[in-house]
Amino acid sequence: MEERRDIEIDELIARCLSHELRPGEGEQLERWLAEDEEHVRYFTRCRNLHDLYSPAFPPEGIDEKKAYRQVDARVRGRSLRRRRWTTVAAAVVGGLALGMGWWLSRQAEVTPQVQVVQRVEQQAVPQGIVLELAEGQVIALDSLREGEGAYVGMSALRDEDAIAYAQGDSVETEVWHTWIVPRGKTFFLTLGDGTRVWMNSESTIRFPMAFRGGERRVCIEGEAYLEVAHDASRPFRVELQGGEVTVLGTAFNVRSYQGEGEQVTLVEGKVQVLAAKEELVLAPGEQAAWEGDGGMPVKRLVNPALYCSWYEGKWLFENGKLEDIMALVARRYDLQVEWETETLKNVRFSGEIRHSEQVEDVLRLVELADDISFEVEGQKIRVKYLR
Amino acid sequence: MNTQMTAKPEIEPQKTKEQEEWLRLKEGDREAFAAIFHQYYKDLVLYAGTFISHQAEAEDVVQDFFVKLWTEREHISAVKSVKPFLLTAVKHACLNALRGNGIKLKYGDVGVMAEECVTRETEDYILYSELNERLQEALKLLTPMQRQCFEMSRMQGVKQTEVAQRLGVSLRTVELRLAEALKVLKEELKEYLVLVVIFFLY
Numbered sequence: 001m002e003e004r005r006d007i008e009i010d011e012l013i014a015r016c017l018s019h020e021l022r023p024g025e026g027e028q029l030e031r032w033l034a035e036d037e038e039h040v041r042y043f044t045r046c047r048n049l050h051d052l053y054s055p056a057f058p059p060e061g062i063d064e065k066k067a068y069r070q071v072d073a074r075v076r077g078r079s080l081r082r083r084r085w086t087t088v089a090a091a092v093v094g095g096l097a098l099g100m101g102w103w104l105s106r107q108a109e110v111t112p113q114v115q116v117v118q119r120v121e122q123q124a125v126p127q128g129i130v131l132e133l134a135e136g137q138v139i140a141l142d143s144l145r146e147g148e149g150a151y152v153g154m155s156a157l158r159d160e161d162a163i164a165y166a167q168g169d170s171v172e173t174e175v176w177h178t179w180i181v182p183r184g185k186t187f188f189l190t191l192g193d194g195t196r197v198w199m200n201s202e203s204t205i206r207f208p209m210a211f212r213g214g215e216r217r218v219c220i221e222g223e224a225y226l227e228v229a230h231d232a233s234r235p236f237r238v239e240l241q242g243g244e245v246t247v248l249g250t251a252f253n254v255r256s257y258q259g260e261g262e263q264v265t266l267v268e269g270k271v272q273v274l275a276a277k278e279e280l281v282l283a284p285g286e287q288a289a290w291e292g293d294g295g296m297p298v299k300r301l302v303n304p305a306l307y308c309s310w311y312e313g314k315w316l317f318e319n320g321k322l323e324d325i326m327a328l329v330a331r332r333y334d335l336q337v338e339w340e341t342e343t344l345k346n347v348r349f350s351g352e353i354r355h356s357e358q359v360e361d362v363l364r365l366v367e368l369a370d371d372i373s374f375e376v377e378g379q380k381i382r383v384k385y386l387r
Numbered sequence: 388m389n390t391q392m393t394a395k396p397e398i399e400p401q402k403t404k405e406q407e408e409w410l411r412l413k414e415g416d417r418e419a420f421a422a423i424f425h426q427y428y429k430d431l432v433l434y435a436g437t438f439i440s441h442q443a444e445a446e447d448v449v450q451d452f453f454v455k456l457w458t459e460r461e462h463i464s465a466v467k468s469v470k471p472f473l474l475t476a477v478k479h480a481c482l483n484a485l486r487g488n489g490i491k492l493k494y495g496d497v498g499v500m501a502e503e504c505v506t507r508e509t510e511d512y513i514l515y516s517e518l519n520e521r522l523q524e525a526l527k528l529l530t531p532m533q534r535q536c537f538e539m540s541r542m543q544g545v546k547q548t549e550v551a552q553r554l555g556v557s558l559r560t561v562e563l564r565l566a567e568a569l570k571v572l573k574e575e576l577k578e579y580l581v582l583v584v585i586f587f588l589y
Contacts, residue, residue: 044508047437052518056436059515062446064428068421071450075420075457354443361443 013043017050069162069188070312073198076227076251129161129187132178141187164190165209178206181222184334191218194229195236198311201331202257223255225311228269240264242293243275252282253308261295264288265307273297314354322347325366326383333359335376340384347372405469413460420457423469428453430514431477438481445481452480474509525575529568536561537568 012029015021021029033039129141141161163179179199181187187199192210199205203222211217211234219239228236228247238245240256243264250269256262264273266282273280273288275297280288285304290297309316315328323345326337332355339345353362363374363381371386411419428449435445456463456476466472526534535554539545540561547565551558 041511045511045513048508048511048513049518051437052433052513052515055433055515056440056445057442059429059433061442062429062432064425067428067432067446067450068424071424071453071457072421074450074454354447356443 010046013046014050017047018054066161066313073227073312128182129185130180132180133175161186162188162190165192174212175209176206177209178204180204182334183331186332191216191229193231193234193236196227196229198225200224200310201334220254220256222257223253223310225251225253225308227251240275242295243273243290243297246272246274253304253311255307259292261289261291262297263307265302265304267304267308309352310355314352316352318350319348320350321345322349322366322372322383325349326381329359329362330381333362334379335359336380338380338382340382344372344383344385406465406467409463409466409469412456413463413465415460420453420460424453427469427473427514430516431473433515434474434512435477435481438478438485444484448480448484449477452477468510470514471509471512474512478509521576522572525572528571528575530564532556533564533568533571536564537572540565 009029009032012021012025012032015025016029033043131139131141133139141163179187179189181199181201181203183202185201189197189199189205191197191207193216195216197205197218200223203220203224205218205220205224207218214234216231216234216236217239218237221241226238226247228250236247238247238254240254240262241258242256242262245252245254245264247269250271251267252269252271253265253267254263255265262275264271264282265287266284268284271282273282275288275290276294278297280297280299282288282299285301286299287302287304287307288297288299303318306316306318310328315325317325329335330337349366351365353365356362359376359381363376367373367386373384373386375382375384408419408422412423431449431452432442432445435448436442439445439448526537529537532554536550539550539553540547545553547561548558551561554561
């Protein structure tokens with residue numbers, strides 16, 4: 001079956017696959033391929049092996065668990081279905097390999113651009129996620145081994161950057177856990193009742209290991225996206241710094257960073273927001289927003305994807321201010337932003353950015369969409385006009 | 388359409404399990420969906436990487452595909468084998484994505500693939516995990532010294548003189564063990580990977 005191959009042909013194929021063909025060899029190879037279907041098959045097999053031997057990117061770098069969570073989130077949250085905006089832009093495409101969805105266009109100006117992102121080697125700064133126990137004991141997530149259950153008196157399973165608490169009421173007393181997610185990190189939790197929580201950077205969640213009694217109560221500072229397990233008999237309450245959300249079973253985003261006001265965005269179901277003694281009931285697509293402690297909540301209609309897509313690993317902007325965009329970037333990658341001039345803060349962008357490992361990937365997009373440049377030095381980003 | 392099948396004589400027990408999973412997926416079983424996802428995600432992303440050389444984009448395409456697979460699960464047909472179906476679908480998704488953006492095909496210069504070969508290509512395609520599994524199995528047959536020499540020199544790209552230094556043996560010994568290792572591997576992987584020789588073992 002396997003006829004003996006010409007070494008010459010093998011070498012030719014090898015050179016073709018590593019893009020090192022010499023003049024005239026391309027035609028030679030094509031003639032050989034045209035001779036016999038078996039030749040094509042042989043070539044295909046070679047290419048297959050070559051692809052496996054030198055993949056476009058390292059296989060270890062593919063995080064399938066994270067990918068599954070993102071896909072699962074999309075599959076469940078139907079209203080959050082990804083919208084590609086590529087068609088919106090009158091794209092000016094360079095003759096280069098470029099990314100779908102990896103573009104930003106400046107809204108105010110005339111020429112939106114699609115551009116290339118090149119991977120620059122610089123890792124997002126690792127900072128630890130920690131668990132704080134009621135007694136004040138602090139345990140680093142990294143010190144918990146993957147797949148390990150039943151540590152520190154609880155039954156939970158670690159799975160890379162995620163923890164799943166066991167369902168059921170195995171715990172006798174009410175033990176509270178506090179997870180602290182620093183700048184530069186995100187985290188995923190499954191609570192004892194099956195509720196799923198995506199924690200954004202610089203955020204904290206406090207909850208009992210097992211919910212007992214007539215309600216389920218958690219406290220959140222910072223930002224989180226929740227998919228609450230349905231349980232009509234035990235309402236789910238989220239305490240924010242300046243308000244409270246009551247839920248029966250739904251998906252929504254809360255944002256409550258110190259000094260940045262409070263926001264509750266509903267994706268599915270129904271929630272009740274309580275702030276400054278004012279009660280608001282939200283329907284899907286509605287958002288309640290208010291100023292920190294004591295502000296009156298106001299209801300408005302929004303595109304939830306703009307507020308919630310972070311948990312799917314990307315940001316969406318619709319005419320977003322650069323100042324706000326940079327605040328997100330700074331928090332996600334644990335950086336400080338410096339502005340050359342104040343006017344830069346008001347430049348506006350629309351588009352989608354995936355959270356890449358490298359902050360440079362994100363910044364390049366913004367740079368290429370406009371005459372803005374970034375200088376990253378250690379933990380600082382300086383935003384300047386390109387000259 | 389291509390009717391030729393590269394049927395292998397033995398019945399793989401995996402296959403029936405896979406077909407069952409596929410049917411359960413059709414019926415809306417999330418666990419079956421998760422199982423298929425976990426089994427194929429990495430391989431499909433690497434396959435997509437042969438068309439789209441940016442990882443995030445490749446992952447995007449494969450993730451979009453899985454979302455579509457779920458939302459349109461009722462309309463998917465029963466398949467003899469899941470792998471070629473997934474590969475073909477991902478390939479089409481990649482090509483569409485590329486068309487939409489004007490990205491260059493990695494092998495655009497060798498436009499010789501007939502429509503017929505495309506199907507066959509996906510049927511015959513060896514996945515990264517399959518190759519890896521076979522290689523790991525074959526590596527078990529080597530002696531520790533043969534294996535160390537092979538792994539260092541072929542998989543980690545360490546120079547033979549350095550391998551000798553690190554292992555505290557002569558260069559000649561490294562050469563010999565390596566040659567032995569290659570002989571075993573060629574023999575072991577022969578029927579499965581006709582051409583491993585060029586890239587892996589050469």
